[in-house]
Amino acid sequence: MAKYDFVIxxxxxxxxxxxxxxxxxxxxxxxxGLHVYTYSAYQSLIRGGHTFLTVRISSEPxxxxxxxxxxxxxxxxxSLEKHLPHVRPGGALIYNSDDVRKQAPERDDIQLCxxxxxxxxxxxxxxxxxxxxCTFSVALNLVGGDLKVLEDIITLTFLKRKGQEVVxxxxxxxxxxxxYASEHFTPFDTKAEKREPALAFTEGxxxxxxxxxxxxxxxxxxxxxxxxTGVLHWMAAHARDLNIMVRxxxxxxxxxxxxxxxxxxxxRAMCATSGGGFALMSEAIGSAGMMEIPIVVINVQRxxxxxxxxxxxxxxxxxxxxxxSQGDFPKIIVAPTxxxxxxxxxxxxxxxxxxxxxxxxxxxxxxxxxxFTTFEPDSINWQPEIDRGELITELGEMDGxxxxxxxxxxxxxxxxxxxxxxxxxxxxxxxxDEDGGLISDEFTNPHKRRDIMxxxxxxxxxxxxxxPPPTLEGSEDAEVTLIGWGSTHGVISExxxxxxxxxxxTNHIQFKWLYPMDEDTVNEVLAKVGHAIIVECNYTxxxxxxLRGETGFKADGHIRKYDGEPFMPHHIVDGARELLIGKTExxxxxxxxxx
Amino acid sequence: xAKKERPIQGAPTARDFKGDVNPDWxxxxxxxxxxxxxxxxxxKIGRGNHxxxxxxxxxxxxxxxxxxxxxxMHTLHGRSLAVATGAKxxxxxxxVVVTGGDGDGYGIGGNHFIHTMRKNIDLLYIVMNNETxxxxxxxxxxxxxxxxxxxxxxxxxxxTPLNPVAMAIVSGATYVARAFSSEGKHLAELMYNGMQxxxxxxxxxxxxxITWKDKGEFKIFDHWKERVNFLEDxxxxxxxxxxxxxxxxxxxxxxxxxxxxxxxxxxxxxxxxLENGPMAHQPLGVTPEQGSAIIQRMM
Numbered sequence: 001m002a003k004y005d006f007v008i009x010x011x012x013x014x015x016x017x018x019x020x021x022x023x024x025x026x027x028x029x030x031x032x033g034l035h036v037y038t039y040s041a042y043q044s045l046i047r048g049g050h051t052f053l054t055v056r057i058s059s060e061p062x063x064x065x066x067x068x069x070x071x072x073x074x075x076x077x078x079s080l081e082k083h084l085p086h087v088r089p090g091g092a093l094i095y096n097s098d099d100v101r102k103q104a105p106e107r108d109d110i111q112l113c114x115x116x117x118x119x120x121x122x123x124x125x126x127x128x129x130x131x132x133x134c135t136f137s138v139a140l141n142l143v144g145g146d147l148k149v150l151e152d153i154i155t156l157t158f159l160k161r162k163g164q165e166v167v168x169x170x171x172x173x174x175x176x177x178x179x180y181a182s183e184h185f186t187p188f189d190t191k192a193e194k195r196e197p198a199l200a201f202t203e204g205x206x207x208x209x210x211x212x213x214x215x216x217x218x219x220x221x222x223x224x225x226x227x228x229t230g231v232l233h234w235m236a237a238h239a240r241d242l243n244i245m246v247r248x249x250x251x252x253x254x255x256x257x258x259x260x261x262x263x264x265x266x267x268r269a270m271c272a273t274s275g276g277g278f279a280l281m282s283e284a285i286g287s288a289g290m291m292e293i294p295i296v297v298i299n300v301q302r303x304x305x306x307x308x309x310x311x312x313x314x315x316x317x318x319x320x321x322x323x324x325s326q327g328d329f330p331k332i333i334v335a336p337t338x339x340x341x342x343x344x345x346x347x348x349x350x351x352x353x354x355x356x357x358x359x360x361x362x363x364x365x366x367x368x369x370x371x372f373t374t375f376e377p378d379s380i381n382w383q384p385e386i387d388r389g390e391l392i393t394e395l396g397e398m399d400g401x402x403x404x405x406x407x408x409x410x411x412x413x414x415x416x417x418x419x420x421x422x423x424x425x426x427x428x429x430x431x432x433d434e435d436g437g438l439i440s441d442e443f444t445n446p447h448k449r450r451d452i453m454x455x456x457x458x459x460x461x462x463x464x465x466x467x468p469p470p471t472l473e474g475s476e477d478a479e480v481t482l483i484g485w486g487s488t489h490g491v492i493s494e495x496x497x498x499x500x501x502x503x504x505x506t507n508h509i510q511f512k513w514l515y516p517m518d519e520d521t522v523n524e525v526l527a528k529v530g531h532a533i534i535v536e537c538n539y540t541x542x543x544x545x546x547l548r549g550e551t552g553f554k555a556d557g558h559i560r561k562y563d564g565e566p567f568m569p570h571h572i573v574d575g576a577r578e579l580l581i582g583k584t585e586x587x588x589x590x591x592x593x594x595x
Numbered sequence: 596x597a598k599k600e601r602p603i604q605g606a607p608t609a610r611d612f613k614g615d616v617n618p619d620w621x622x623x624x625x626x627x628x629x630x631x632x633x634x635x636x637x638x639k640i641g642r643g644n645h646x647x648x649x650x651x652x653x654x655x656x657x658x659x660x661x662x663x664x665x666x667x668m669h670t671l672h673g674r675s676l677a678v679a680t681g682a683k684x685x686x687x688x689x690x691v692v693v694t695g696g697d698g699d700g701y702g703i704g705g706n707h708f709i710h711t712m713r714k715n716i717d718l719l720y721i722v723m724n725n726e727t728x729x730x731x732x733x734x735x736x737x738x739x740x741x742x743x744x745x746x747x748x749x750x751x752x753x754x755t756p757l758n759p760v761a762m763a764i765v766s767g768a769t770y771v772a773r774a775f776s777s778e779g780k781h782l783a784e785l786m787y788n789g790m791q792x793x794x795x796x797x798x799x800x801x802x803x804x805i806t807w808k809d810k811g812e813f814k815i816f817d818h819w820k821e822r823v824n825f826l827e828d829x830x831x832x833x834x835x836x837x838x839x840x841x842x843x844x845x846x847x848x849x850x851x852x853x854x855x856x857x858x859x860x861x862x863x864x865x866x867x868x869l870e871n872g873p874m875a876h877q878p879l880g881v882t883p884e885q886g887s888a889i890i891q892r893m894m
Binding site: 216239241249254255265267291377383384386423425427429436 | 883
């Protein structure tokens with residue numbers, strides 16, 4: 001079968017059910033066995049405002065929302081007016097003709113597909129509850145999809161909650177739309193044909209929550225904060241089935257301190273927040289470093305500074321994480337490079353923080369966390385390796401007195417859980433001796449301080465040895481090297497491919513494990529770069545400055561976006577071309593689609 | 596400050612809970628009485644040293660876990676209740692006791708104070724209330740009285756002090772008491788009963804600071820000894836009566852158990868995920884059956 005690659009966008013108002021459109025669209029095409037990636041551009045409003053969801057459907061795995069929109073579904077008049085120009089020439093626009101008051105939309109290079117909701121459904125309700133179903137079925141007809149798939153999903157969604165009557169009405173609406181489209185509109189040439197196997201789909205936050213569950217998280221707590229709240233929702237929904245303690249707290253300070261308490265008592269414990277909540281957690285993250293308690297904190301970045309852009313994306317918190325909390329202490333920072341990488345990263349990070357008894361931080365962002373992706377059901381490993389490190393849970397044979405912070409060559413001191421006989425000790429946020437005794441106040445002793453500081457920091461040597469260096473993707477002697485970190489892997493990868501196809505050979509380095517960074521191994525990879533361009537979603541080039549500080553590497557050019565919307569592949573392609581001309585070192589792409 | 600766990604022979608005594616480090620408090624500090632009472636209360640419970648977890652924040656009184664022979668956590672300033680909540684919900688077999696001062700608990704930790712009570716977490720929270728920030732050398736605290744001159748209020752405090760006992764009653768604590776560090780036996784009994792209580796037990800302990808409160812002829816211990824009275828003829832199950840006692844103005848300060856609600860279950864008792872025992876002892880991860888059920892819902 002030929003490669004299929006198609007983009008549908010849906011515009012509407014929050015409250016029109018558009019919040020579930022991403023899920024529904026993913027489900028429809030996942031059941032066709034097609035890969036899906038969604039991006040939802042939305043606003044921080046519960047009613048009113050505007051939402052624009054982009055769904056890219058492909059026969060191959062897909063990791064960005066693409067450059068062009070083939071088909072737009074306008075669920076309200078606002079979307080119709082706003083997004084008419086955004087359909088690619090040759091594409092189509094589906095809209096509800098009941099919305100049109102004076103002048104029908106005009107464009108002669110696309111197919112306009114008006115449907116009358118009133119006529120198709122008999123207008124059973126003023127809230128147009130079935131408009132989504134009606135328009136989806138028109139879209140499904142245009143892309144040659146299987147109506148039965150939509151009917152199955154309708155039954156699955158409504159039968160238990162709302163009964164047979166609602167199911168029948170929605171199926172009737174779906175059939176009416178589908179049949180109307182057959183009679184009045186011209187389908188696209190390329191078809192969304194069904195393939196095997198059917199795929200599953202997940203939101204990015206859900207993938208990280210699943211990763212936590214698989215890693216053995218037994219304690220999760222959070223304070224609601226966009227765009228991280230999906231992790232809390234997943235955990236709360238699955239708490240009883242999976243036997244996980246899930247709590248909502250009074251603030252993020254409480255969140256992280258509860259996580260520390262639970263981790264100290266023996267649970268794998270995790271929390272997620274966004275930049276503002278993370279700022280409140282900073283002091284406690286240092287305390288986990290000082291008390292040597294393993295925790296995992298997820299920061300789903302949104303546009304900053306301050307309250308910033310609650311519903312928009314950015315990679316602007318790198319330096320916040322690097323600098324989180326006063327003083328020096330071992331810590332790990334990782335930025336998953338795709339939605340499903342979020343699933344795999346959490347168990348990997350838990351094994352590291354358990355082994356090295358330190359805080360681990362995950363840098364996600366709105367693009368990654370609130371996007372949906374499909375995956376093959378069999379690709380999920382629910383039993384990743386779980387390594388709790390040097391943990392003491394029973395009395396056992398004791399070789400003299402137990403020292404919680406015993407000075408060792410690796411810096412790792414065996415950790416006894418409270419409740420274990422024979423190992424009573426105090427952990428302290430003041431600096432302390434090998435046995436936990438305070439060395440501040442009257443006990444202050446510079447030699448002990450030096451020893452314990454060096455013991456803790458020795459753990460960094462062990463961590464850095466275990467973190468895989470980034471790999472160079474593509475040919476080794478490319479003209480251009482695109483460098484990115486975290487969530488942008490998919491979009492940069494596609495840009496590199498496009499540039500190469502256009503005659504500018506381009507390879508790609510994506511950083512996942514950010515801190516600690518090993519200067520030598522990273523420099524070995526960086527030694528092979530072409531015209532090096534660092535691509536990131538922030539104003540000051542946070543990663544570029546960090547990389548230069550750690551390795552001395554100075555990039556030739558930078559592509560930065562800080563308007564709240566994620567990169568599309570052509571933003572990077574255009575930027576690379578511009579930077580190659582050499583007139584500038586910084587390219588800031590223009591965001592064409594404004595929501 | 597080594598903490599060697601000595602095997603307890605027979606029934607534990609207060610001596611078994613004495614730490615290896617002598618307290619660094621000023622001689623004459625009220626906190627000595629609190630420490631002593633706590634060692635007695637732990638002993639009376641009858642469990643091993645390792646079955647208790649003493650959690651504190653930062654401040655003079657928060658150094659207490661270092662001076663007592665149980666598992667201990669000396670957490671951040673103001674955060675002891677949040678940390679203790681996490682520890683208790685992770686392993687509710689542990690007897691978790693939280694200690695600290697008025698600045699730590701009512702000031703910087705005020706938000707956690709309210710919400711931990713609201714959630715009725717099964718903890719005993721002992722606040723050594725000395726109405727001052729002692730370790731930062733004597734500024735006004737949330738319980739400093741109006742008119743008092745301190746380093747941060749050199750012309751006299753103009754802010755109304757908060758009423759911890761009344762606050763605890765209305766915030767949802769299910770065991771609320773006030774004690775005086777010089778009344779050791781009374782305090783130890785309140786502590787023991789507070790540990791036995793299923794739910795959030797709170798004791799505001801008047802624990803005077805001689806260093807920052809004694810001024811010339813004025814002796815802070817004498818001041819309190821003249822003022823304290825024991826609650827009498829009071830129905831501890833009557834919330835309105837408890838609140839009435841707590842908000843009484845005047846020269847005298849009532850000691851004793853103000854409120855005791857045995858009807859409301861603690862959070863760990865209400866949480867179905869703890870049915871199989873402490874969270875920290877549960878098998879980790881997701882079984883293949885659970886995994887495929889989750890995937891099914893994602894298709």
